[in-house]
Amino acid sequence: MANRPFDLLNEAIGKEVLVMLKGNIQVRGTLKAFDVHMNIVLESAEQLENGEAKTKYGKLMVRGDNVILISP
Amino acid sequence: MANRPFDLLNEAIGKEVLVMLKGNIQVRGTLKAFDVHMNIVLESAEQLENGEAKTKYGKLMVRGDNVILISP
Amino acid sequence: MANRPFDLLNEAIGKEVLVMLKGNIQVRGTLKAFDVHMNIVLESAEQLENGEAKTKYGKLMVRGDNVILISP
Amino acid sequence: MANRPFDLLNEAIGKEVLVMLKGNIQVRGTLKAFDVHMNIVLESAEQLENGEAKTKYGKLMVRGDNVILISP
Amino acid sequence: MANRPFDLLNEAIGKEVLVMLKGNIQVRGTLKAFDVHMNIVLESAEQLENGEAKTKYGKLMVRGDNVILISP
Amino acid sequence: MANRPFDLLNEAIGKEVLVMLKGNIQVRGTLKAFDVHMNIVLESAEQLENGEAKTKYGKLMVRGDNVILISP
Amino acid sequence: MANRPFDLLNEAIGKEVLVMLKGNIQVRGTLKAFDVHMNIVLESAEQLENGEAKTKYGKLMVRGDNVILISP
Numbered sequence: 363m364a365n366r367p368f369d370l371l372n373e374a375i376g377k378e379v380l381v382m383l384k385g386n387i388q389v390r391g392t393l394k395a396f397d398v399h400m401n402i403v404l405e406s407a408e409q410l411e412n413g414e415a416k417t418k419y420g421k422l423m424v425r426g427d428n429v430i431l432i433s434p
Numbered sequence: 435m436a437n438r439p440f441d442l443l444n445e446a447i448g449k450e451v452l453v454m455l456k457g458n459i460q461v462r463g464t465l466k467a468f469d470v471h472m473n474i475v476l477e478s479a480e481q482l483e484n485g486e487a488k489t490k491y492g493k494l495m496v497r498g499d500n501v502i503l504i505s506p
Numbered sequence: 507m508a509n510r511p512f513d514l515l516n517e518a519i520g521k522e523v524l525v526m527l528k529g530n531i532q533v534r535g536t537l538k539a540f541d542v543h544m545n546i547v548l549e550s551a552e553q554l555e556n557g558e559a560k561t562k563y564g565k566l567m568v569r570g571d572n573v574i575l576i577s578p
Numbered sequence: 579m580a581n582r583p584f585d586l587l588n589e590a591i592g593k594e595v596l597v598m599l600k601g602n603i604q605v606r607g608t609l610k611a612f613d614v615h616m617n618i619v620l621e622s623a624e625q626l627e628n629g630e631a632k633t634k635y636g637k638l639m640v641r642g643d644n645v646i647l648i649s650p
Numbered sequence: 651m652a653n654r655p656f657d658l659l660n661e662a663i664g665k666e667v668l669v670m671l672k673g674n675i676q677v678r679g680t681l682k683a684f685d686v687h688m689n690i691v692l693e694s695a696e697q698l699e700n701g702e703a704k705t706k707y708g709k710l711m712v713r714g715d716n717v718i719l720i721s722p
Numbered sequence: 723m724a725n726r727p728f729d730l731l732n733e734a735i736g737k738e739v740l741v742m743l744k745g746n747i748q749v750r751g752t753l754k755a756f757d758v759h760m761n762i763v764l765e766s767a768e769q770l771e772n773g774e775a776k777t778k779y780g781k782l783m784v785r786g787d788n789v790i791l792i793s794p
Numbered sequence: 795m796a797n798r799p800f801d802l803l804n805e806a807i808g809k810e811v812l813v814m815l816k817g818n819i820q821v822r823g824t825l826k827a828f829d830v831h832m833n834i835v836l837e838s839a840e841q842l843e844n845g846e847a848k849t850k851y852g853k854l855m856v857r858g859d860n861v862i863l864i865s866p
Contacts, residue, residue, distance in 0.1 A: 367473040370495045383862065384457065385816065400473075400497055401799040401832075407865075419865040423802045425832055428816075428862050430455065430500050433479075433491040439545040442567045456529065456572075472545075472569055502527065502572050505551075505563040511617040514639045528601065528644075544617075544641055574599065574644050577623075577635040583689040586711045600673065600716075616689075616713055646671065646716050649695075649707040655761040658783045672745065688761075688785055718743065718788050721767075721779040727833040730855045744817065744860075760833075760857055790815060790860050793839075793851040 371396045374434040379404070383428040390415075391422060393434075400426030443468045446506040451476070455500040462487075463494060465506075472498030515540045518578040523548070527572040534559075535566060537578075544570030587612045590650040595620070599644040606631075607638060609650075616642030659684045662722040667692070671716040678703075679710060681722075688714030731756045734794040739764070743788040750775075751782060753794075760786030803828050806866040811836070815860040822847075823854060825866075832858030 371393065379393045381402065391407030407422040408415040443465065451465045453474065463479030479494040480487040515537065523537045525546065535551030551566040552559040587609065595609045597618065607623030623638040624631040659681065667681045669690065679695030695710040696703040731753065739753045741762065751767030767782040768775040803825065811825045813834065823839030839854040840847040 365467055367467050367469050367475045367495050369467065370475050370493060385818075385862065387862065389863070395797055395799050395801065397799050403799050403802050421802060421866055423799050423864045425858070425861045425863065426497070427499070427859070429497045430457065430459065431461070431497065432495045434493055437539055439539050439541050439547045439567050441539065442547050442565060498569070499571070501569045502529065502531065503533070503569065504567045506565055509611055511611050511613050511619045511639050513611065514619050514637060570641070571643070573641045574601065574603065575605070575641065576639045578637055581683055583683050583685050583691050583711050585683065586691050586709060642713070643715070645713045646673065646675065647677070647713065648711045650709055653755055655755050655757050655763045655783050657755065658763050658781060714785070715787070717785045718745070718747065719749070719785065720783045722781055725827055727827050727829050727835045727855050729827065730835050730853060746817075786857070787859070789857045790817065790819065791821070791857065792855045794853055 368396075368398075370434065371402075371432065374432075377434055380433045381424060382430045382432075383424065384430060385428070387428075389422060389424065391419075394421075397426070400429050402426070402429070402432075440468075440470075442506065443474075443504065446504075449506055452505045453496060454502045454504075455496065456502060457500070459500075461494060461496065463491075466493075469498070472501050472504075474498070474501070474504070512540075512542075514578065515546075515576065518576075521578055524577045525568060526574045526576075527568065528574060529572070531572075533563075533566060533568065535563075538565075541570070544573050544576075546570070546573070546576070584612075584614075586650065587618075587648065590648075593650055596649045597640060598646045598648075599640065600646060601644070603644075605638060605640065607635075610637075613642070616645050616648075618642070618645070618648075656684075656686075658722065659690075659720065662720075665722055668721045669712060670718045670720075671712065672718060673716070675716075677707075677710060677712065679707075682709075685714070688717050688720075690714070690717070690720075728756075728758075730794065731762075731792065734792075737794055740793045741784060742790045742792075743784065744790060745788070747788075749782060749784065751779075754781075757786070760789050760792075762786070762789070762792070800828075800830075802866065803834075803864065806864075809866055812865045813856060814862045814864075815856065816862060817860070819860075821854060821856065823851075826853075829858070832861050832864075834858070834861070834864075 388410040391404030395403040404422045407419045409417040460482040463476030467475040476494045479491040481489040532554040535548030539547040548566045551563040553561040604626040607620030611619040623635040625633040676698040679692030683691040692710045695707040697705040748770040751764030755763040764782045767779040769777040820842040823836030827835040836854045839851040841849040
């Protein structure tokens with residue numbers, strides 16, 4: 363059980379996560395790294411449109427202040 | 435009675451809360467964790483549309499700066 | 507007479523206040539708690555639409571950065 | 579003559595001011611209090627629409643980050 | 651020649667400046683005061699619409715975070 | 723070669739730069755000064771619309787938080 | 795493998811990156827420099843529209859708070 367919100371990200375390292383960003387952007391990929399600003403790095407990432415993969419990225423860094431929610 | 439706003443979140447740990455986010459997004463789930471930035475973790479969460487469940491998430495982390503209001 | 511803006515909130519504890527939020531959202535309820543970020547807790551709260559009660563909440567926490575104005 | 583911007587607010591305490599807020603909102607009232615964040619308290623306040631009084635408030639606290647301009 | 655941006659404002663004290671604000675608002679007036687947040691006080695100020703004076707203000711305080719650009 | 727982003731601005735002092743701002747505003751002029759907030763002063767500046775000069779300014783101060791990108 | 799998000803940028807110095815910015819702006823170029831604010835300098839940069847090169851820039855500085863994501 364997570365006691366602090368960032369524990370959820372710690373547990374999700376190496377696993378697939380879905381990230382919803384401001385501006386109606388969704389990305390999905392394997393969580394490789396994150397920091398206290400919620401900047402995150404995904405591998406084998408793809409940007410989704412209406413739930414479908416639209417653009418594929420080998421690696422991706424998301425700036426934390428765009429994040430709305432993250433789900434492992 | 436809550437004397438400081440975050441007392442309300444402390445009392446709501448383990449209970450269902452409704453969270454209204456910027457961008458007309460609503461999520462509902464069991465409050466598992468929160469921090470001083472109002473980052474929150476929900477379990478058994480679902481995103482609502484017009485009050486109806488639209489997407490289900492096992493676990494969900496919401497970045498605090500998206501929060502408009504939280505109701506236990 | 508209020509000498510500092512937050513004195514107005516101190517005087518309003520236990521009384522009904524109207525809170526206008528960004529995104530054209532209005533809530534009304536009994537002010538139970540607030541902090542320096544203007545996070546506030548309301549009890550017996552309701553969300554208004556065109557001045558009419560639309561949704562009722564037992565308790566409600568509003569994140570301070572959404573607040574436009576508060577009137578006791 | 580004001581040498582620092584906040585001197586203008588100091589001189590305006592007890593006088594009527596017009597406050598233009600983000601989101602095309604205008605309020606007018608007697609300036610009772612302000613702080614370094616430009617949070618302000620008005621008395622005998624009214625919200626304007628097209629220069630006409632629309633809603634009257636006994637007392638009103640405006641969160642500073644909504645302020646565009648203030649004119650005594 | 652200005653070596654630091656705020657030197658330009660120092661040189662403009664007592665002179666007329668044009669200030670372009672977010673939300674497509676323009677004000678013009680005599681610069682009386684400013685601070686490090688770019689809060690500014692104008693005298694004999696007027697709000698412009700399509701380059702024409704629309705509303706006149708004796709004195710005006712602009713909150714700095716609305717400023718896009720200032721031209722002496 | 724720039725090793726830190728602000729080195730690019732240091733090298734551009736006295737040269738013409740193009741500055742793209744939020745709100746679809748572009749200005750061009752000789753870079754005279756900048757600071758760590760990316761506040762910048764331009765001389766012989768002009769505001770562009772669709773790549774054409776629209777408004778000319780002798781001197782111009784741009785508040786840094788409006789900047790999207792700067793190109794020497 | 796990146797352990798901290800900025801490691802990804804360190805590894806990408808001298809390589810081509812795609813940068814997605816707020817306001818539906820995309821730029822691509824060789825990463826020359828970055829700092830902790832995610833301010834970045836690109837060389838041989840171009841702005842994209844619908845995936846096609848639209849405007850070319852020799853050098854380009856992007857202010858970090860506009861960044862949504864960066865992909866090497």
